[in-house]
Amino acid sequence: MYKILFKKLAILVFLLPLPGQAEVFERTLGNGLKVIVKEDHRAPVLVQQVWYRAGSMDESTGVTGIAHVLEHMMFKGTKSVPQGEFSKRIAAAGGRENAFTSYDYTAYFQQLHKDKLELAMKLESDRMHNLVLSEAEFKKEVQVVMEERRMRTDDEPHALLYEKLMAMAFQEHPYQHPIIGWMNDLQTLTVADARAWYQRWYAPNNAVLVVAGDVNASEVFALAQKYYGVIPSRVLPKRKQFSEPPQMGIKRFTVKAPAELPLLVMSYHAPTLRDPKKDTMPYALEVLAGVLDGNQSARLNKTLVREQQIASGAGAGYDSTARGPTLFTVEGTPSEGVSVAELEAALREQIALLIKDGVSPQELARVKAQVTANEVYKRDSVFYQAMQIGQMESIGLNYLDIPEMLEKLQAVTAQQVQDAAREILKDDNLIVAVLDPQALSGKPKRVNEGGSHAR
Amino acid sequence: MHARLLVTTAASLMLGFAPVASATPKIQHWQAPSGAQVYFVENHDLPMLDVAINFPAGSGFDTAEKAGVAGLTHALLELGAEGMSEDDIARKLADIGAQMGGSFDADRSNISVRTLSSRAERDEALAVMVRVLQRPLFPEAILAREKMRLVAALKEAETKPESIAAKAFGKAVFGEHPYGLPSAGDIASVEKLQRTDLDNFYATHYGAQTAVVALIGDLSRAEAEAIAQNLTAQLPPGGASSEIAQVVLQSSASKLLIPHPATQSHILIGAPGVARTDKDYFPLYVGNYVLGGGGFVSRLMQEVREKRGMAYSVYSYFIPMQQPGAFQIGLQTRKDQADAALQVVNKTLRDFIEKGVSDKELNAAKQNIINGFPLRIDSNKKILDYLSVIGFYHLPLTYLDEFPSRVSNVTVADISAAFKRKVNPDVMATVIVGAPEEKVPAGKMKAEKVEGAEK
Numbered sequence: 001m002y003k004i005l006f007k008k009l010a011i012l013v014f015l016l017p018l019p020g021q022a023e024v025f026e027r028t029l030g031n032g033l034k035v036i037v038k039e040d041h042r043a044p045v046l047v048q049q050v051w052y053r054a055g056s057m058d059e060s061t062g063v064t065g066i067a068h069v070l071e072h073m074m075f076k077g078t079k080s081v082p083q084g085e086f087s088k089r090i091a092a093a094g095g096r097e098n099a100f101t102s103y104d105y106t107a108y109f110q111q112l113h114k115d116k117l118e119l120a121m122k123l124e125s126d127r128m129h130n131l132v133l134s135e136a137e138f139k140k141e142v143q144v145v146m147e148e149r150r151m152r153t154d155d156e157p158h159a160l161l162y163e164k165l166m167a168m169a170f171q172e173h174p175y176q177h178p179i180i181g182w183m184n185d186l187q188t189l190t191v192a193d194a195r196a197w198y199q200r201w202y203a204p205n206n207a208v209l210v211v212a213g214d215v216n217a218s219e220v221f222a223l224a225q226k227y228y229g230v231i232p233s234r235v236l237p238k239r240k241q242f243s244e245p246p247q248m249g250i251k252r253f254t255v256k257a258p259a260e261l262p263l264l265v266m267s268y269h270a271p272t273l274r275d276p277k278k279d280t281m282p283y284a285l286e287v288l289a290g291v292l293d294g295n296q297s298a299r300l301n302k303t304l305v306r307e308q309q310i311a312s313g314a315g316a317g318y319d320s321t322a323r324g325p326t327l328f329t330v331e332g333t334p335s336e337g338v339s340v341a342e343l344e345a346a347l348r349e350q351i352a353l354l355i356k357d358g359v360s361p362q363e364l365a366r367v368k369a370q371v372t373a374n375e376v377y378k379r380d381s382v383f384y385q386a387m388q389i390g391q392m393e394s395i396g397l398n399y400l401d402i403p404e405m406l407e408k409l410q411a412v413t414a415q416q417v418q419d420a421a422r423e424i425l426k427d428d429n430l431i432v433a434v435l436d437p438q439a440l441s442g443k444p445k446r447v448n449e450g451g452s453h454a455r
Numbered sequence: 456m457h458a459r460l461l462v463t464t465a466a467s468l469m470l471g472f473a474p475v476a477s478a479t480p481k482i483q484h485w486q487a488p489s490g491a492q493v494y495f496v497e498n499h500d501l502p503m504l505d506v507a508i509n510f511p512a513g514s515g516f517d518t519a520e521k522a523g524v525a526g527l528t529h530a531l532l533e534l535g536a537e538g539m540s541e542d543d544i545a546r547k548l549a550d551i552g553a554q555m556g557g558s559f560d561a562d563r564s565n566i567s568v569r570t571l572s573s574r575a576e577r578d579e580a581l582a583v584m585v586r587v588l589q590r591p592l593f594p595e596a597i598l599a600r601e602k603m604r605l606v607a608a609l610k611e612a613e614t615k616p617e618s619i620a621a622k623a624f625g626k627a628v629f630g631e632h633p634y635g636l637p638s639a640g641d642i643a644s645v646e647k648l649q650r651t652d653l654d655n656f657y658a659t660h661y662g663a664q665t666a667v668v669a670l671i672g673d674l675s676r677a678e679a680e681a682i683a684q685n686l687t688a689q690l691p692p693g694g695a696s697s698e699i700a701q702v703v704l705q706s707s708a709s710k711l712l713i714p715h716p717a718t719q720s721h722i723l724i725g726a727p728g729v730a731r732t733d734k735d736y737f738p739l740y741v742g743n744y745v746l747g748g749g750g751f752v753s754r755l756m757q758e759v760r761e762k763r764g765m766a767y768s769v770y771s772y773f774i775p776m777q778q779p780g781a782f783q784i785g786l787q788t789r790k791d792q793a794d795a796a797l798q799v800v801n802k803t804l805r806d807f808i809e810k811g812v813s814d815k816e817l818n819a820a821k822q823n824i825i826n827g828f829p830l831r832i833d834s835n836k837k838i839l840d841y842l843s844v845i846g847f848y849h850l851p852l853t854y855l856d857e858f859p860s861r862v863s864n865v866t867v868a869d870i871s872a873a874f875k876r877k878v879n880p881d882v883m884a885t886v887i888v889g890a891p892e893e894k895v896p897a898g899k900m901k902a903e904k905v906e907g908a909e910k
Contacts, residue, residue: 092826373552
């Protein structure tokens with residue numbers, strides 16, 4: 001119930017079918033709520049999503065995790081819908097519901113039969129401005145969130161490594177703080193923090209409503225006006241524009257945690273899309289990630305796992321869509337008998353090859369073929385189509401840019417990919433993170449000597 | 456057979472259902488000349504095709520001595536076939552944006568392909584699928600590599616509390632029955648597997664007579680017939696029994712405490728539950744919605760999370776298989792409150808079995824399951840999965856049409872009787888990984904036999 005991982009979906013993020021655009025309608029209500037409707041009549045179902053442009057990056061020091069805790073509290077009742085009733089009513093209507101918080105936004109959704117839109121709107125609009133935040137419920141729910149943190153992060157060595165990686169990579173940008181919050185902050189959060197957060201960000205003019213499925217746009221707009229249109233807009237705080245200064249030299253660190261296998265992660269600072277029409281680098285980086293890890297025959301798996309057998313697993317990830325800067329990441333788990341240093345050398349060799357020789361026309365075509373096909377496959381999921389629109393809108397881009405982004409992706413050249421690799425994949429930009437596995441007993445494991453591994 | 460959901464007027468008034476009428480997909484079924492059973496839904500909404508083929512070749516057909524052979528056979532199908540190296544297979548699919556996937560459990564080996572339905576792409580994707588299914592080579596070098604990777608993954612799993620718990624739970628619930636074997640095998644058994652083991656398993660378990668082909672998408676019936684025949688015409692002889700040995704209930708309760716340095720205890724409780732075709736399936740399914748299957752509104756969620764803040768995730772479910780698969784309750788909680796949480800869970804379960812559900816609860820469960828039915832079949836992917844299950848478990852072709860009325864017909868008494876028959880808390884296994892330290896001497900696991908009434 002918190003963040004959606006886009007890592008492996010990086011390329012999918014671009015795909016809205018060109019003909020599909022005709023079925024997308026938008027309107028902005030008088031109070032500033034943007035309403036976007038994607039009609040899709042394949043099945044008698046719909047999804048409603050409300051996206052707030054407030055995520056963990058909008059938090060302050062000492063109250064990390066409040067965006068996500070508030071997301072949990074949104075299920076705790078309003079003046080007219082008592083605690084537990086929201087979920088009961090959605091369930092009785094046959095619905096599925098949940099919510100997720102990311103660095104950039106917080107979103108809520110319900111999936112229902114097409115006849116149930118009014119119920120969903122009534123409930124969702126109500127908690128946009130009538131939430132009751134009681135101290136007793138808050139104290140209990142923070143305990144639940146701490147359990148969530150233990151389960152997702154504290155007891156998950158890979159997640160722990162990534163949490164520390166973000167903290168190491170971003171010195172000024174608030175991406176340094178985990179979405180779920182630091183444990184110490186969770187222990188000291190108060191209901192007053194939740195109230196302040198809710199009052200600051202939960203307003204129609206800071207939200208986007210996306211409805212997709214077997215609906216009629218004009219009916220959706222009428223219902224939206226009826227339920228959301230009455231909520232007064234608020235003056236939103238001025239947002240600070242954060243940046244991350246150049247790293248100026250390689251960073252390295254190790255996390256020791258109970259595990260059997262090491263994990264090596266190499267992350268390079270990388271830009272995200274700011275101007276979908278003019279930017280070129282983010283598109284080239286998307287293709288680069290596709291060449292390294294976008295399909296079964298992509299380079300890292302083919303070379304390091306299958307042929308050289310240096311890694312038992314390897315991958316790459318980059319997502320061009322975010323409010324802030326991002327990381328281009330390559331990672332791998334060494335095969336038995338291979339040291340982390342040897343794996344790092346092998347990954348570096350792959351990067352050097354990219355910079356020296358670029359990518360082949362076949363590789364480029366293959367990545368673009370995935371993009372074209374995924375464009376069609378995506379339409380099998382109404383939920384995902386709504387996700388894509390909501391995500392774009394809540395990070396400051398426009399869903400109308402999606403077709404052009406797709407065209408720009410198709411237009412990426414081998415030269416651009418090579419240039420992007422040369423510019424981004426350099427040591428001064430790099431953070432190297434290593435999971436150093438520890439025996440469960442707490443005793444150190446035998447040291448991997450490397451070099452003599454059986455193949 | 457374009458049937459509609461029938462919710463009788465009486466039921467609809469009594470239960471307060473909206474008059475949901477939802478078309479179920481028209482399923483065509485035939486036997487291919489090869490002997491394979493074919494299930495097809497023609498749907499031209501999207502220019503794509505999904506094909507899946509299912510064999511009774513899951514890990515339930517492993518023996519303890521050769522545990523892992525079923526899983527490796529499934530995994531190695533696409534890693535080399537006559538005339539195609541593993542890289543050829545990966546590249547040919549990637550070049551046309553096709554995706555090969557699949558699933559694997561104790562009963563079933565499933566291989567699936569998603570492709571664009573345009574002729575060139577479709578033919579190429581299916582040609583690869585045919586070769587993979589009919590002429591796999593299980594090359595020695597690749598088997599050696601995959602065994603190495605699997606052993607590494609199994610070693611890693613032995614450090615993760617959720618994996619340790621799942622493995623111990625399988626053993627405690629199913630004893631020597633193959634459902635109790637880890638589905639990917641054991642380190643010791645996997646290390647001994649030879650190519651001939653895979654060859655033999657393939658030859659005897661991947662025959663056309665027991666194959667079930669599912670297709671949905673942009674195809675005519677004639678094309679579907681040709682494709683299904685082509686996929687299965689040259690399969691190996693098969694001949695192994697598709698029957699899984701009878702599951703035997705444990706005769707007493709057991710409790711296993713396994714130490715782990717994690718901050719949370721991972722708790723699993725359960726016993727063999729229900730077979731897919733058992734007449735108790737629907738009462739158990741509906742009843743379990745109330746107990747622990749209904750998300751936020753279930754009793755376990757209310758007692759453990761909503762009232763006490765003790766866990767992020769707590770659930771119960773039945774895994775309906777050819778033989779009774781597990782009935783399982785699971786949660787993770789801070790170590791120092793593991794005992795208290797376990798008591799809450801056990802009390803909730805006993806109350807549920809002794810007193811059953813109320814009319815109100817049953818009504819709420821039916822509302823959710825019936826009103827939410829359209830969400831179960833709102834994409835090609837979901838329908839494809841139903842086609843496979845219907846075919847594989849010999850469910851009636853009208854399964855989807857009748858699903859709502861089967862749910863609607865369940866009574867409070869049915870649930871009570873079914874749970875009393877199938878779920879006996881006195882013979883359940885409890886596994887706690889990351890048990891509170893003072894209870895388990897360091898480095899040891901502790902098993903307690905708990906006295907209980909025999910069923």
